[in-house]
Amino acid sequence: MNYNQQSIKGSSCTGLYETTGSGNGQRIHWSGDFQIDPNFNGNVVKGFCFVGLTQGLETRLTDIRSIPSTFDWKVYEETEWKGNVVYDFMSSDTKVDSTSSNTQELMLWLYWQGGQYGWKLYQGVNRDTGINVSSLLAPENKMFGNASAGAFDGDIKDWLVAL
Structure with missing residues (x-):
């Protein structure tokens, strides 16, 4: 997911590669890639990617x-x-x-x-x-x-x- 995506001029992508293990040994492999114009929209947060647990x-x-x-x-x-x-x-x-x-x-x-x-x-x-x-x-x-x-x-x- 990308927060505040409407403030981005360019592209952003969040990638979830895999989860391995379980319990305390669980690992989540993910990435966030932003190719954006940092000067667009002033000093406003341009967005961020995240992996969120909801259940x-x-x-x-x-x-x-x-x-x-x-x-x-x-x-x-x-x-x-x-x-x-x-x-x-x-x-x-x-x-x-x-x-x-x-x-x-x-x-x-x-x-x-x-x-x-x-x-x-x-x-x-x-x-x-x-x-x-x-x-x-x-x-x-x-x-x-x-x-x-x-x-x-x-x-x-x-x-x-x-x-």
Whole structure:
């Protein structure tokens, strides 16, 4: 899926290659490819690709012992770019609710570049959706990679509890 695709001049594609394993050993292999005009539509978010789980998500975060995750990425871009590598979770007390003001969006930024603010934690309301957002950014000197590649291997639950 591609968020905010209407703001893109060019093309974008999300590819799901395969899933292997199960439980804590499950791996999802996917990619996102953007061939876009970065100057189109000013400083508006141009979109992002993601693979989202939408079923079987009724478990409360407090009931989950651990969320081990490995995330490896590569950027094939020869010019400067503005963007981030992020885990993005939607959470709500109401089943199948990802759009109301009861929803919490929790974002864990692993890597970012291109003029973002230097804050470590941002909390506020998305004016477009009314959703409460908490974004935790890795400090600039401790990010999980660089402009061309990176990796994260850890327990995401620790970060989510911190938010």
